[in-house]
Amino acid sequence: MNVPNDLLFSKTHEWVKVEGNIAYLGLTDFAQDKLGQIVFLDLPELGQEVNANEQIAEVESVKAVAEFFSPVSGKVVKVNEELLDSPEQINENPYGSWFIAVELSNQSELDELLTPQKYEALLMDEEGH
Amino acid sequence: MKKTPLYEKHLELSGKIVDFGGWALPVEYSGIIQEHEAVRNAAGLFDVSHMGEVLIEGKDAESFIQKMVTNDILTMKDFQIYYSPMCYEDGGVVDDLMVYKYNNEKYLLVINASNTEKDIEWLKSNLAGDVEIKDLSDKYALLALQGPKAESILQKLTDTKLDEIGFFEFKEGVKLGEVSALISRTGYTGEDGFEIYIAPEDADTLWDMIMQAGSDEGLKPAGLGARDTLRFEVCLPLYGNELDKDITPLEAGLGYFVKLSKDDFIGKEALAKQKSEGIKRKLCCFEMIDRGIARSGYDVYSGDEKIGFVTTGTYSPTLKKNLGMAIIDVDFNEIGTEIIVDVRKRRLKAQVVKKPFYTKKYKKD
Numbered sequence: 040m041n042v043p044n045d046l047l048f049s050k051t052h053e054w055v056k057v058e059g060n061i062a063y064l065g066l067t068d069f070a071q072d073k074l075g076q077i078v079f080l081d082l083p084e085l086g087q088e089v090n091a092n093e094q095i096a097e098v099e100s101v102k103a104v105a106e107f108f109s110p111v112s113g114k115v116v117k118v119n120e121e122l123l124d125s126p127e128q129i130n131e132n133p134y135g136s137w138f139i140a141v142e143l144s145n146q147s148e149l150d151e152l153l154t155p156q157k158y159e160a161l162l163m164d165e166e167g168h
Numbered sequence: 169m170k171k172t173p174l175y176e177k178h179l180e181l182s183g184k185i186v187d188f189g190g191w192a193l194p195v196e197y198s199g200i201i202q203e204h205e206a207v208r209n210a211a212g213l214f215d216v217s218h219m220g221e222v223l224i225e226g227k228d229a230e231s232f233i234q235k236m237v238t239n240d241i242l243t244m245k246d247f248q249i250y251y252s253p254m255c256y257e258d259g260g261v262v263d264d265l266m267v268y269k270y271n272n273e274k275y276l277l278v279i280n281a282s283n284t285e286k287d288i289e290w291l292k293s294n295l296a297g298d299v300e301i302k303d304l305s306d307k308y309a310l311l312a313l314q315g316p317k318a319e320s321i322l323q324k325l326t327d328t329k330l331d332e333i334g335f336f337e338f339k340e341g342v343k344l345g346e347v348s349a350l351i352s353r354t355g356y357t358g359e360d361g362f363e364i365y366i367a368p369e370d371a372d373t374l375w376d377m378i379m380q381a382g383s384d385e386g387l388k389p390a391g392l393g394a395r396d397t398l399r400f401e402v403c404l405p406l407y408g409n410e411l412d413k414d415i416t417p418l419e420a421g422l423g424y425f426v427k428l429s430k431d432d433f434i435g436k437e438a439l440a441k442q443k444s445e446g447i448k449r450k451l452c453c454f455e456m457i458d459r460g461i462a463r464s465g466y467d468v469y470s471g472d473e474k475i476g477f478v479t480t481g482t483y484s485p486t487l488k489k490n491l492g493m494a495i496i497d498v499d500f501n502e503i504g505t506e507i508i509v510d511v512r513k514r515r516l517k518a519q520v521v522k523k524p525f526y527t528k529k530y531k532k533d
Contacts, residue, residue, distance in 0.1 A: 075184070075393070076199045078483035079461050079490070097512075099461050101200040101483055102393050104512075123459075130199075 048158035049110040063137040172217035173371040189282035194391040203394035210386030211315030220284035228297030240427040255435030260413040309371035314361030321382040358402030403524035456490040458516035469508040
C-alpha cells in the first residue's frame with residue numbers, strides 16, 4: 040500500500056498535506072482500496088469552519104458508506120468541486136485527489152497526526168486482522 | 169466462515185473476500201463496475217457455490233412441492249425450471265427458490281444459502297406422503313456464466329448444442345471436457361447465461377476452462393457486488409431485502425408467481441385475503457433527484473408522513489444514476505410521485521419511476 044513520505048496521516052485514514060498555513064485533506068490509498076470503487080462524495084461548503092475529528096464528508100462506494108473526519112481545525116478555503124463529478128479519481132490517484140483545503144486555526148494539532156512510518160505501522164496492524 | 173471449493177482461486181485472483189451470510193466469498197476482483205459492465209456487454213463468471221440444493225424425491229414429490237410453493241408446478245414439463253416464493257401461513261416469505269423438475273417424482277430446489285437450514289426444517293416440518301428430502305448443498309459447486317457472450321464461450325467446451333437448452337430449462341450429464349455438469353439457462357443478472365452445477369472437486373478445473381475459453385471474448389471473473397447491482401437493475405428480488413417473513417410476494421410485486429387459482433398451498437388463504445382486500449403497500453422503483461445514495465433500510469417519507477422503506481439502493485453502473493427500490497404505501501406509487509428518502513438524517517428528494525430500470529435481455533424463442 041502506497042504511503043508517501045511527505046504527508047501526515049490520521050488513524051481514520053485521512054491524509055494531510057501541509058503548505059504553510061494551509062492543509063490539503065484527502066483519503067489514503069488504504070482507505071480507497073478498502074472501500075472499492077467510489078461513486079459518490081459529499082463535501083463541506085467553502086467558508087465552513089471545521090473541527091478536528093469532526094465528520095465533514097461522506098465517501099460512498101457501490102457497496103459501502105465511509106465517514107471522512109477532518110484531522111485539523113480551521114476554515115475551508117478551497118473545495119475540490121471536480122471530485123464531486125468524478126469521485127473515481129480518488130481510486131485512481133488517492134494522493135492527488137484532495138477533498139478540501141483548510142486554513143489552520145491550530146497548528147499544534149498537526150503534532151497529533153501520524154508520521155508516514157507510524158501510519159505504515161498502523162496499516163500492518165489492521166492488515167494483520 | 170465457510171469456504172466454497174473455489175476459495176483458493178478467489179485469493180489467487182486477488183478477490184476481495186467478505187463474509188456473505190457466513191460464507192467467505194469475493195465481493196469484487198477488478199472492481200464492481202468493470203465486472204458489472206463485462207456481464208452486460210460480454211460475460212462474467214461467478215462462483216455461487218454457496219447456494220443450497222435440496223433434492224425432493226418420492227411418489228408424492230409433486231403434490232408436496234405444490235403445497236409448499238406459491239407457483240403452480242403442475243404445469244411444469246420435465247427438465248423445466250420455475251421460480252417461486254415459498255410462504256408461511258400468514259403469507260410472509262420463507263424463501264424464494266428455483267424448482268428444477270426431473271420428473272414428477274424428482275425435483276431439485278435451489279435455495280438461498282443463508283436460508284438453507286431454515287428451509288430444510290420448514291420442508292421437513294410439513295412433510296407429507298412418500299417424500300424424501302436430501303440436502304445436497306455440499307455435493308454441488310455452482311458457477312454462473314452470464315452475459316451476451318455466455319453461450320458462445322460455453323459452446324467451445326462441449327459438443328452438446330446449448331441452443332437446445334431453452335430459457336429456464338436444464339440438461340444433465342453435459343460433458344465439458346472431462347467434467348460432467350448439469351446446465352440450466354438461468355441466472356440472476358437479467359442477461360442470457362447459464363448456471364452450471366458440478367461436483368466440488370471439478371470446480372477449479374472448470375473455472376479455468378471457462379476463463380480460458382472466454383479470454384478473447386471479454387470474460388471477467390465477477391463477484392457478489394456485481395451480482396447484486398446486476399440483479400438490482402432488472403428488479404429481481406433479493407431475500408432479506410425485497411422479500412422476508414414480513415413481506416408477502418404480492419407486496420413485492422411477484423403476483424405472477426402466486427397462483428391463487430391452484431388447490432391449497434401454504435399461505436393461500438392469507439394471500440387471497442390480502443389480494444381481495446387490496447394490497448396496501450407495494451414495491452416501487454425510484455430515482456434520486458437530490459445528490460445522494462439511498463441504502464437498504466432507510467425510511468421513505470411523503471412530507472412528514474412515513475410511507476415505507478428502501479429495500480435496495482445503489483449507484484447503477486449501467487444507468488449511471490443513484491436508484492432504489494422501496495416498499496411504500498400504494499397511495500404514493502404512481503410514476504412521477506415525489507418522495508423523500510431519509511439518508512442519514514438528510515431528507516433527500518427522489519421520484520417514483522417505471523419498473524424495471526433495465527430491460528432483461530433473456531434469450532427466449
